[in-house]
Amino acid sequence: MGRHSTDTPATSPASPASHGSxxxxxxxxxxxxxxxxxxxxRRHRGRSLLIVVMVGLPVLLLTAGSTLWFSEDLDAAERLPLQLGQTQGYLVDPLDSAxxxxxxxxxxxGTGPDATEPRAKVIPGYASGQEAGALGRLVxxxxxxVTLSSGTARVDDRSLRVEVMGVDASSAAAALSPKLSLESGRWARAADEVVVTDLGLAAGLPRSGSVELRMPTPEGRSExxxxxxxxxxTGYASWGAQDVHPVELVGLPQTGAIERQWLVERATSLxxxxxxxxxxYGVGxxxxxxxxxxDTMVLPPDVTLPSDSSALFVVVAASFGLLLLTTMLAGPAFAVSAARQRHSLALAASNGATRSQLRRTVLGQALVLGALSAVVGAASGLVLGLVAASLTHGARPDHFFGPLQVSWSSVLIVTAAGITSSVVAALVPSRGLGRLDIVSVLKGQNVSAPLxxxxxxxxxxxxxxxIGAVLFASYRTADAYxxxxxxxxxxTVLGSLLIVPLVLSxxxxxxxxxxxxxxxxxxxxGRHRGRATPTVAAIxxxxxxxxxxxxxxxxDTERGARTYTPQLVEGQGIIDTPQALSxxxxxxxxRAADPDLVSLTPRTLMPRADGTTVALAAAQPGCSFAQTAPQIAYDPNSSTSxxxxxxxxxxxxxxxYFPGSGLVVADADELSDxxxxxxxxxxxxxxxxLAVLDPAVARALPAVTTQWQQSTPIAQLRPVDIPLDGDTSSWYLYSFKTDDTGRAVGSSVRQSRITVPVVKLDHEQWMxxxxxxxxxxxxxxxxxAVDRLDVTTADSATLVRGRSAISQAQEGALRDALQARVPDGGFTVERGYRRQDGFILAIAIGMIALIILVATLIATALGQAEAAPLLGTLAAVGATRRTRRALAASQAVYLALVGAVLGVLVGLAPGIxxxxxxTATYTEGGMDFSTVIISIPWLQILAPVVLVPLVAGALAWVSIRRAPVVVRRAT
Incomplete structure (x- = not known):
């Protein structure tokens, strides 16, 4: 009976832990x-809050960023109302071919089945001024x-670039909403009336009154x-299926617009x-x-629609980066957390707890803290993203004009990455519990297991x-490598992580x-490698x-600098307009921009009104006219190597026909100045x-070839040699007409010889x-000279220079003056090669330096918390605050410096x-490695490596501000 009553509880169903599956x-x-x-x-709120911040902050930033991104990036359903209003679609002007x-x-x-471009059918009644009626009958x-034009609005003393959408909104306001919407006032009814939008108001346009507007004419001028x-x-324009953007002004349709569409209003779909x-009919x-x-489109089997998965790719890539980042940042915290629990875990092990139970204790904390951190970070990120999108809409109406949008799939991916990173970060210290020395831990001897x-x-x-793999891949051309x-x-990184404990030892x-x-x-x-290794690994x-x-x-920067070829003398500029200025x-x-600036507007010879081309060519000794005149001597349809x-x-x-062979016309005073x-x-x-380069100078320059090498510096450009008879030069003056192939008709050629005086320019003047x-x-x-020859000329792009290099202020003033006259005009100053990745590099260095600093400070703070008994002992035996500060600073500097130096060594092979x-050149025969550039910017690399540990040490030094509490130690 007694034996039976004792065994009953052991076989009872109430013991699932013992006999369950x-x-x-x-x-x-x-x-x-x-x-x-x-x-x-709940018991260790400070340490828990620290981990929540480390894991939750990246989740917050990514969630807020994805909310901003998806709020700015419109999908098809969000774009269509802004592109089409309530209409069924739009047509574009017909082409000549189907x-x-x-x-x-x-x-x-593609084209038709016979691989040719079939002629488009004729649209009945389509003619200038009758387009709307003809297209309406067709559909x-x-x-x-709807037209779209760009121009310049003059407000006070400022010139603003504006886009003007032309549409008769007063007669079709209902069909065009929300593409067009009116907040106050009325729609334009005349050519000299406009409606200003939120974007225009943000740019500085007035709500009422008059504005001076310059718009391009069909001839390319602007009045x-x-x-x-x-x-x-509000008004929204569209360049294509993927584009929609707000415009500054809305008026009536304009002639000569850069874009014209025809919105189709009818009951049935297209x-x-x-x-x-x-x-x-050639109509798009x-x-x-x-x-x-x-899916209703019927396309040939070999044609597929492009898919846009960039958003998902970026989110997944960012989440993977989040996984690595938070794993590195949270690793030291979980390592210290596991170290702090060694005593309680050793007691559990001494009472029969298994290795898996000990590991689950650490992983359970990581799971709870990771879930809490990710959820808090995601929720905070959503709120921050929505608020930022709303505020940014007021500051940047050109970007944030769509509905606020939350991508829940992105939020879930980022949240899952945050939780996973916490568990992964705790995985290494949890694995170390399998080698827990119970006796040593209970005695207070907290030393890492032997290496x-x-x-x-x-x-x-x-x-x-x-290292061998990355170097091997650098010698291969296939993308798969x-x-x-x-x-x-x-x-390389994984192997280096495994070497870190040995380095510390x-x-x-x-x-x-x-x-x-x-x-x-x-x-x-070295003694606490389990705590120090994650910190060093993160750094x-x-x-x-x-x-x-x-x-x-x-x-890449040095390659760009070596291959960059300036097109002007440094400090000079060039005015570029759709149609050259006179x-x-x-x-x-x-002169309106700055009286100290001077300009040079070269001209080229043009055919006369009757189609006759008048040309000039310098006579060469021993060559006949037919061998010299390029239009007669060379086939315009051939090319040379x-x-x-x-x-x-x-x-x-x-x-x-060849580099350095062009004759340019210029005003004498302008050229002299x-x-x-x-x-x-x-x-x-x-x-x-005639102005030419001094032949003595020209002979010292590289020889001219049949084709211009774009990499030739302007200082080495050499004109084609022509003979000079003292201070004069002999030229052929000739005229001709061309056939359909562009060749001169022999019977139309008329030629004579003229002599012109020559001015020899030195190299500086020439450049x-x-x-x-x-x-x-x-x-x-x-x-x-040209005026006496009765030759027609056309103006080219204008060169600009000053007494010294054109300054940024002069450049801005001239660009404003130009765009006030020509809205699409541009002004570029040659300033040599300029590095384009400086801002990105600064951000990357700052972020990585912040990661190193945060990881170091976290490890130092947690290490100091764990070392509180030791600090108390040191204080008890007379250690001053200066000594304790030196210990804290040394710990921070040491961990950061070891991790940074190892990181630089690890990054050398992938960087090379x-x-x-x-920088290798890809040719038809393979890769040309003669152009390879390997340059290690030690200053950029070593500056964070040296400065960040010093900053971490200084912060650790300052953090020690009071004497520790002396407690009784077990050892």
Whole structure:
């Protein structure tokens, strides 16, 4: 009876933990671990809050960023109302040939079945001024023309670039909403009336009154006219299927607009068969129905619609980065947390707790803290993102004009990455509990287990394989080898992580030569490798990424600097407009911007009104006219290979066939001022002379070839040699007409010879008047000489220079003056090669430096918390606050410095390999490694490596401000 009553509870169903299934026991174990984890989080709020910040902050930033991104990035359903209003779609002006479009009418997939472009069908009644009626009959509905033009609005003394959408909104406001909406006032009813939008108001346009507006004419000119603001509203324009953007002004449709669409208003949808029918008339269609239902399109088997998965790719990539970042940052915290629990875990082990139960204790805390951190970070990020999007809409209405949007899939991915990173960060210290020395821990001897030899050996092998893989991939051309490079880089980092404990142990053994605080820090890290290794690993990973990135960017920068070819003398500028300015207009604009600036507007010879071409060519000794005149001597439809030597009779002519052979016309005074000629040179030019480079200087320059090498510096551009008879030059003056192939008709050629005086320019004067494009100029002929020859000329781009290099202020003033006259005009100053990645590099260095600093400070803070009994003992035996500060600072500097130095060494091989990949030249025969640039920017790499540990040490020094509480120690 007694034996039976004793055995009954053991066989009772009330003991599932003992006789349940393995799954039941696993669930019961995790329930206990999670319950203990929740209690530990509440008991140690400070440490828990620290981990919540480390894990939750990246989650917050990514969630807020994804909310901002998706609020700015509109999908098709969000774009269509702003593109089409309530209409069924829009048409674009017909082409001469039939088309085969995709969703976007500007994208096509091929021609007809016979591989030719069939002529488009004629649209009945389509003619200038009758387009709307003809297109309306073609589609069976009403069409509303919408134009888009760019111009310049003058407000007070400022010029603003504006886009003007032209549409008769007063007659179709209901059909065009919300593409157009009116907040106050009325729509424009006349050509001199406009409605200003929120974007225009943000740019500085007034709510009412008049504005001076310059718009391009069909001839390419721009004329100022005054417009009256009659209302405030919103308007959205669209360049294509993927684009929608707000405009500054809304007026009536304009002639000469850069874009014209015809919105289709009817009851039925524009289906794909009807789109194909309209394509036969050369009319492109953007259909609401097709955009929302792309599966209704019938395309050839070899044609597929492009898919846009960039958003998901970026989110997944960012989440992977979050996983690595938070794992590195949270690793030290969980390592210290596991170390603090060693005593309680040893007691549990002594009472029968299994290895898996001990691990679940640490992993349960990571799971609870990770879930709490990720949820708090995601919720805070959502709120921050929505608030930021709302505020940004007011500051940047050109970007944030769509509905606020939360991508829940992105939020879930980021949250899951945050939770996973916490568990991964706790995985390493939890694995270390399997080697827990219960007796040593209960005695208070908290020392890491002896280092296993095979771990660093494996690490060295993985590192060697990784370095070999990245270098091997740098010698290969196939795109698939990028995966070899990435795999090699991952193996290099992984192997280096396995070597870190050995490095800490070796440094600790050789620390006797260090000062006392540094010696104690090194030995402390060597004894507690389980706590120090994650910290060093986090710092090493950041430093390795920094080194790789800096080396790669430096190589790319040096390649850009070596291959950059200035097109002007440094400090000079060039005015670029859709239609060249006249000399008088250019001089007026330049002088209005700054009287100290001078301009040079070159001219080229043009055919006469009757189609006769009048040309000039310098006579070459021993060459007949037929061998010299390029239009007669050379076939305009043929080409020569780069590097070919010039023909014997090649010469300078008004129609250039070779680099350095062009004859340019310029005003004598303008050319003299621009080149800085002396009085004697000026007198010759004013009399109708020719300006050439001094032959003595030209002979010292590289020889001219048949094709211009773009990499030739402007200082080495050489004109084609022509003979000089003292201070004069002999030229052929000839005229001709051309046939359909562009060749001169022999019976129409008329020629004579003329002699012109010559001015020889020194090299500095010559370079001032050069533009580097197409190999430079051969000679400059003055307008006085051309006027006597009855030759028609056309103006080219205007060069600008000052007494010294054009300053940023002068550049801005001239650009404003230019765009006030020509809205689409641009002004570029040659300032040599400028690095484009400086801002990105600064951000990357700052972020990585912040990671190193945060990881170091966290490890130092947690280490100091764990070392509180030791600090108390030191204080009890007379250690001053200065000594304790030195210990804390030394610990921070030591860990940061070891991790940073290891990271730089680890990043060298991937950095050198990526330098080879991006600077090698890809040729038909393979890769040309003669162009490889390997340059290590030690200053950029070592500055964070040295400064960040010092900053961490200084902060750790300051953090020790009070005496520790002396308690009784167990050992």
């Amino acid at each position: 393995r799954l039941d026991r696993w669930r019961a174990g995790w329930r206990v671990s999670l319950r203990m984890a929740r209690r530990d989080v 088309i085969h479009q995709l969703v976007d009418p500007r994208t096509s997939y 069976g509905g009403a069409v509303h023309p 100022p006219h005054s417009v009256t603001v009659v209302g405030v509203g 289906t794909w068969p009807e789109v194909e029918r309209l394509n036969t 269609v953007y259909s609401r129905h097709v955009a929302l239902n792309p 296993r030899r095979r771990v660093p050996v494996l690490g060295a092998a993985l590192t060697a394989v990784g 990028i995966y070899v490079y990435l795999g090699g880089a991952a193996l 070796l440094v600790a053994r050789t620390a006797h030569a260090m000062p006392l605080p540094a010696r104690m820090a090194a030995r402390e890290a 090493m990973g950041g430093a390795a990424v920094l080194a790789t990135m800096c080396i790669g960017l430096q190589a 000399r008088e207009e250019a001089r007026e604009i330049v 780069p590097g070919d030597a010039l023909p014997r009779c090649a010469t300078i002519a008004s129609e250039a 621009f080149a800085g000629l002396d009085d004697a040179q000026r007198r010759i030019l004013v009399g109708g002379g 001032r008047v050069l533009g580097g494009g197409y190999g430079g100029v051969g000679a400059f002929l003055t307008t006085a 390999a990526i330098s080879r990949i991006i």
